[in-house]
Amino acid sequence: MSHTKKHATALLKTAHTHMPMGVADSYRYWGEDNTVFVEHTQGATITDCDGQEFIDFRLAYGPIILGYRDQRVDNQVIQTITEKGTISGFSTPLDSEVVALIKDLCPQIEKVRFANSGTEAVLGAVRTARGYTKRNKIVVVEGGFHGLYDEMMWKSDVDNWDSATQEAPEIAAFGIGIPESSREHLETIPLNDLEALQAVFDRVGADIAAIVIEPIMGNCGSIAATQDYLQALRDMCDNNQSLLIMDEVKTGFRVAKGGVQELYKVYADLTTFAKAMGNGYPVAAFGGRKAIMDTIFFGKDGVTHGGTYTANMIALSAAKATLTLIRDTDALATVQQTGEKIQQRLSKVFNHFHIEHKFAGPAAMFGVHFGSFVPQNYRDWKQTNSDLYTEFAFNLIKRGIMLEPDSREPWFICEAHQNIDLDWLENTAMSAMAEAVATHTSTMSSSNK
Numbered sequence: 187m188s189h190t191k192k193h194a195t196a197l198l199k200t201a202h203t204h205m206p207m208g209v210a211d212s213y214r215y216w217g218e219d220n221t222v223f224v225e226h227t228q229g230a231t232i233t234d235c236d237g238q239e240f241i242d243f244r245l246a247y248g249p250i251i252l253g254y255r256d257q258r259v260d261n262q263v264i265q266t267i268t269e270k271g272t273i274s275g276f277s278t279p280l281d282s283e284v285v286a287l288i289k290d291l292c293p294q295i296e297k298v299r300f301a302n303s304g305t306e307a308v309l310g311a312v313r314t315a316r317g318y319t320k321r322n323k324i325v326v327v328e329g330g331f332h333g334l335y336d337e338m339m340w341k342s343d344v345d346n347w348d349s350a351t352q353e354a355p356e357i358a359a360f361g362i363g364i365p366e367s368s369r370e371h372l373e374t375i376p377l378n379d380l381e382a383l384q385a386v387f388d389r390v391g392a393d394i395a396a397i398v399i400e401p402i403m404g405n406c407g408s409i410a411a412t413q414d415y416l417q418a419l420r421d422m423c424d425n426n427q428s429l430l431i432m433d434e435v436k437t438g439f440r441v442a443k444g445g446v447q448e449l450y451k452v453y454a455d456l457t458t459f460a461k462a463m464g465n466g467y468p469v470a471a472f473g474g475r476k477a478i479m480d481t482i483f484f485g486k487d488g489v490t491h492g493g494t495y496t497a498n499m500i501a502l503s504a505a506k507a508t509l510t511l512i513r514d515t516d517a518l519a520t521v522q523q524t525g526e527k528i529q530q531r532l533s534k535v536f537n538h539f540h541i542e543h544k545f546a547g548p549a550a551m552f553g554v555h556f557g558s559f560v561p562q563n564y565r566d567w568k569q570t571n572s573d574l575y576t577e578f579a580f581n582l583i584k585r586g587i588m589l590e591p592d593s594r595e596p597w598f599i600c601e602a603h604q605n606i607d608l609d610w611l612e613n614t615a616m617s618a619m620a621e622a623v624a625t626h627t628s629t630m631s632s633s634n635k
């Protein structure tokens with residue numbers, strides 16, 4: 187069971203001489219002993235550079251919806267780039283073909299622009315909303331995440347928050363290098379709290395350009411907005427001529443063909459997409475109502491949008507193949523059913539150890555919370571036994587199940603998970619939890635009934 191990490195150790199040592207923290211993205215650094223170097227991916231499996239295989243529920247933070255190296259997607263990309271190329275700095279017929287697919291899946295979308303990452307898509311949507319409304323303020327939700335650009339790099343510091351107080355958690359920058367001025371136009375509210383929502387509109391409503399929300403918080407254990415709350419947000423925005431931006435970077439083309447908006451039947455003015463739309467290829471988009479999107483035009487009264495790599499043919503051929511499969515096959519139904527089966531096996535394990543637990547969000551992207559109720563917002567999450575979760579997660583990783591060792595990151599399911607051995611999963615989870623319980627006896631007694 188204990189695999190040697192000889193190659194990973196050597197690779198990290200070399201990488202330290204080349205990159206800060208020895209990694210290309212700070213979140214990939216899991217410490218000197220646990221940083222993962224991947225050699226190979228296939229289906230729902232990743233293999234590290236020391237030859238250990240993992241069934242992967244992290245899926246690169248969500249983009250993999252079909253499976254790693256899905257031939258149906260890869261072949262279309264290879265064909266496009268070998269026959270046509272990658273970029274030319276001009277339009278291609280692919281641009282409209284992919285938009286048409288997005289519109290087939292998400293009928294509320296009328297016009298779209300592309301981007302290369304979720305961050306860029308959010309940035310474009312926010313700028314467009316400000317341009318359209320001629321207002322500045324952006325309201326975000328505690329526990330949401332919208333990418334790594336200055337304005338969105340202010341978080342509710344629930345980690346260091348005393349849940350016994352009535353005070354809101356402090357809003358803290360992700361680190362240094364983020365000017366204080368970047369939060370000037372940012373307001374933060376807790377999810378599912380109508381009073382807080384009303385209060386922010388009462389206070390600064392005349393300047394609210396948009397609310398940006400992940401209705402199912404893919405960065406906070408899939409804690410979800412209630413139907414009533416989302417509808418109230420929609421109504422409040424309409425009454426105030428503010429826009430509702432739904433950040434579907436994680437949920438889009440995953441939780442349903444039409445994303446969270448299909449599930450809730452509450453529709454945004456602007457929506458951001460990335461991740462699942464390309465099954466791992468770097469492609470993103472934002473779009474929405476025609477009247478709003480048409481604020482994008484050249485000139486001092488228009489919103490400027492573009493970028494060298496925007497709508498490159500690698501990204502768009504991947505999106506075309508992926509979105510076609512999502513539209514025309516029952517891949518997402520398979521993802522959902524597989525996720526439900528996995529939840530049942532996990533429940534069996536948790537029940538065996540008398541661990542109270544709740545799943546949050548849809549089975550395609552579910553959070554696991556150790557506690558007696560489904561958290562309704564980020565502050566509630568603090569009441570869950572996340573330490574036990576982290577212990578359990580590291581024990582799973584040791585045994586060949588990959589996931590983020592933080593209960594704020596959901597379990598991502600892809601179509602290729604339909605072929606995994608569920609008995610093996612259950613037995614592995616059983617042994618991982620037995621070890622976690624053994625090292626966590628004192629914590630356990632407080633969360634058990």
Ligand SMILES: Cc1ncc(COP(=O)(O)O)c(C=O)c1O
Binds near residue numbers: 302
């Ligand atoms: C909801 C949401 N928005 C935006 C982003 C930023 O996307 P990217 O990492 O592609 O820039 C993420 C990334 O996880 C996300 O989950």
